[in-house]
Amino acid sequence: MTRAGHFANPVAAPPSEAVADLQWPNDASEIPDWVYTDQRVYELEQRRIFQGATWNYVALEVELPKPGDYIRSYIGAVPIIVARDAAGQVHAFENRCAHRGSEFCKTYRGSTKQFVCPYHQWTYDLSGALVSVPFRRGVKGKGGMPADFKLEDHNLRSLNVTCRHGVVFASFCQDMESFEDYLGPEILDQFDTVFDGRKLKLLGVHRNTLPGNWKLYQENLKDPYHATLLHTYLTTFGLFVAGNKTMILTDAKGRHATLCNARPDGRPDNDQDKSEIRSFHAGMQLADPRVLQLIKEKDSPWTSNAITIWPNLILLRQTNILGARQIVPMGPNEFMLIWTTFGFADDTPEMEQHRLRQNNIFGPGGFIGIDDNEALKFVQDGIRRSVPRHGVAPLGRDDEGPDTVITDRAIRGMYRHYREAMGF
Amino acid sequence: MPKVQTEPAKQPIARELLRELRWAVEEFNYEYADVLDRGEIERWPDFFTDDGIYRLIARDNADSDLPLSLMSCDGKGMLKDRAYAIAHTEMFAPRYTMHHIGQIRVTDFEDRIITAQANYIILETLIDEPRACFNRASITTGSSCKATRCCSRSDVASTTRCWCRHASCFRLEIDLGAYEDDHHSRRATAPTIQA
Numbered sequence: 001m002t003r004a005g006h007f008a009n010p011v012a013a014p015p016s017e018a019v020a021d022l023q024w025p026n027d028a029s030e031i032p033d034w035v036y037t038d039q040r041v042y043e044l045e046q047r048r049i050f051q052g053a054t055w056n057y058v059a060l061e062v063e064l065p066k067p068g069d070y071i072r073s074y075i076g077a078v079p080i081i082v083a084r085d086a087a088g089q090v091h092a093f094e095n096r097c098a099h100r101g102s103e104f105c106k107t108y109r110g111s112t113k114q115f116v117c118p119y120h121q122w123t124y125d126l127s128g129a130l131v132s133v134p135f136r137r138g139v140k141g142k143g144g145m146p147a148d149f150k151l152e153d154h155n156l157r158s159l160n161v162t163c164r165h166g167v168v169f170a171s172f173c174q175d176m177e178s179f180e181d182y183l184g185p186e187i188l189d190q191f192d193t194v195f196d197g198r199k200l201k202l203l204g205v206h207r208n209t210l211p212g213n214w215k216l217y218q219e220n221l222k223d224p225y226h227a228t229l230l231h232t233y234l235t236t237f238g239l240f241v242a243g244n245k246t247m248i249l250t251d252a253k254g255r256h257a258t259l260c261n262a263r264p265d266g267r268p269d270n271d272q273d274k275s276e277i278r279s280f281h282a283g284m285q286l287a288d289p290r291v292l293q294l295i296k297e298k299d300s301p302w303t304s305n306a307i308t309i310w311p312n313l314i315l316l317r318q319t320n321i322l323g324a325r326q327i328v329p330m331g332p333n334e335f336m337l338i339w340t341t342f343g344f345a346d347d348t349p350e351m352e353q354h355r356l357r358q359n360n361i362f363g364p365g366g367f368i369g370i371d372d373n374e375a376l377k378f379v380q381d382g383i384r385r386s387v388p389r390h391g392v393a394p395l396g397r398d399d400e401g402p403d404t405v406i407t408d409r410a411i412r413g414m415y416r417h418y419r420e421a422m423g424f
Numbered sequence: 425m426p427k428v429q430t431e432p433a434k435q436p437i438a439r440e441l442l443r444e445l446r447w448a449v450e451e452f453n454y455e456y457a458d459v460l461d462r463g464e465i466e467r468w469p470d471f472f473t474d475d476g477i478y479r480l481i482a483r484d485n486a487d488s489d490l491p492l493s494l495m496s497c498d499g500k501g502m503l504k505d506r507a508y509a510i511a512h513t514e515m516f517a518p519r520y521t522m523h524h525i526g527q528i529r530v531t532d533f534e535d536r537i538i539t540a541q542a543n544y545i546i547l548e549t550l551i552d553e554p555r556a557c558f559n560r561a562s563i564t565t566g567s568s569c570k571a572t573r574c575c576s577r578s579d580v581a582s583t584t585r586c587w588c589r590h591a592s593c594f595r596l597e598i599d600l601g602a603y604e605d606d607h608h609s610r611r612a613t614a615p616t617i618q619a
Contacts, residue, residue, distance in 0.1 A: 203490060204482070204490040204491060205482070205484060205492070206485075206492070207482075207484075232513035233513075279513065279515075281512070281513060284512075284513070286505050287500070287504040287505050287508075288499060288502045288504075291502065341492050356491055356492060356496060357496065357498065360502070360506070363492075364494065365480070365494040367509050367513075370514050370515075371514060371516075374515055378517070
């Protein structure tokens with residue numbers, strides 16, 4: 001890698017010697033346990049996926065509304081800073097001093113004119129360019145930097161940045177395809193259903209760590225099968241059930257997906273299909289049903305869009321909750337989720353209260369989130385502690401229509417792309 | 425720097441009365457913790473008035489004046505719905521919890537309403553992972569059903585249950601108003617508040 005400017009472009013993935021002993025099963029519906037547990041695979045993912053040819057979600061522009069505003073973020077496991085310069089342009093660069101490597105910015109968010117590494121006061125501007133170093137000429141003619149030392153050789157390495165409708169994505173890759181091409185037309189349309197260009201209002205951020213592999217979270221949101229079975233609040237109140245009008249789409253490469261559902265008016269019937277759903281509680285009544293209320297606000301045929309954008313973003317528009325969940329891998333067995341919840345700047349106070357109330361269902365401590373957090377831990381426990389065996393994602397067919405709900409098609413699509421990116 | 429998470433007492437309270445008030449808050453909190461640690465979650469809403477508010481707010485959101493809560497129950501109905509879900513519909517591994525509540529401070533006593541705060545630690549033990557993990561928090565009991573602040577050291581929010589799994593502290597305000605009338609006659613000298 002170069003000392004200055006930006007990161008070297010990733011090379012196409014050749015088979016890696018380091019993981020030559022890992023053989024992917026022949027059956028396309030099988031997923032080997034080692035993708036969730038092997039440290040070498042985890043490290044290879046950092047280089048080939050997160051530092052590869054991907055657009056990674058890093059912030060919402062509303063989190064840095066004014067010049068000088070910044071926020072800590074991550075691409076994969078790598079800490080970065082996203083900052084807005086005096087001219088209003090958004091930059092992203094590494095949170096690692098070019099001098100001795102210190103992760104100098106420890107504040108979650110703030111506003112500044114420049115970043116000063118506390119160790120030796122190397123000072124960077126809002127684009128990550130090195131602007132000064134102390135004692136450059138030494139003291140009393142002794143010491144100091146070599147005569148040929150150039151500040152511009154020691155800038156923070158910057159990332160390729162793109163913004164769409166107030167959402168900031170960054171890439172280690174300098175010659176990335178456009179974000180629009182990266183998503184493809186169908187997923188871009190889904191993205192625009194959540195972010196329609198209206199000004200956002202930040203409602204709050206939650207961060208939690210989950211004891212599982214990061215890919216399980218991508219899979220979970222590409223898995224409509226579990227949504228119709230695990231979550232009482234989805235099944236009993238009809239927010240996502242197999243009988244609803246449904247659409248499941250992936251992009252051409254299988255990286256991104258969306259699960260769309262149209263909620264019926266009122267509760268779903270207790271028909272024969274429901275007898276197989278243990279989470280369906282026909283007699284359950286809420287003491288305070290305001291939390292379930294759907295306030296019509298967008299011209300969309302769907303009341304629920306669960307969108308997975310490879311590799312690190314989950315976008316959820318469900319009833320009236322809007323949120324971005326950023327996946328931050330922390331080793332093969334753990335990841336952090338950053339849940340950024342927002343509304344629109346022109347929301348009425350009542351609408352804002354309604355969105356805040358609905359976080360009780362869809363937030364990290366919500367009725368859906370608790371189930372998912374636990375299920376993912378169960379999977380990681382099982383894979384990590386038992387004798388290895390390939391998992392299977394066999395439901396549905398790869399050539400089925402978009403209205404098939406009981407399917408693993410999107411999970412299989414993700415792993416087809418994964419194998420290509422990883423060289424497996 | 426993070427904002428100050430506790431408030432000084434609004435007015436001096438006579439020592440004898442203060443001792444009684446603190447004792448009353450202790451009794452309330454100990455009963456509250458006992459019910460939770462026994463797993464009798466559906467008795468939990470009974471510690472609140474019909475218009476009681478329960479909120480958990482991450483420290484970062486509180487410091488940044490962001491309104492989002494990890495949990496936000498506005499009225500007893502929402503508390504009951506939360507308790508019902510934990511008791512009957514949520515999927516999670518069985519576990520034991522043990523609350524330790526301390527550092528109770530009564531910060532105000534006015535118009536028969538006690539405002540107080542406390543710290544707490546929850547030890548949580550999964551049945552199949554017999555090691556306790558810490559949860560640290562602080563409780564405020566009080567009359568005003570205003571926003572409660574969650575003040576967390578790591579600000580890492582919950583993973584599995586509705587309380588913070590990683591070290592964090594928060595303030596919970598509980599309206600004691602429901603208990604006043606029963607004990608009004610004794611309140612002036614020695615309030616005996618029972619859950």
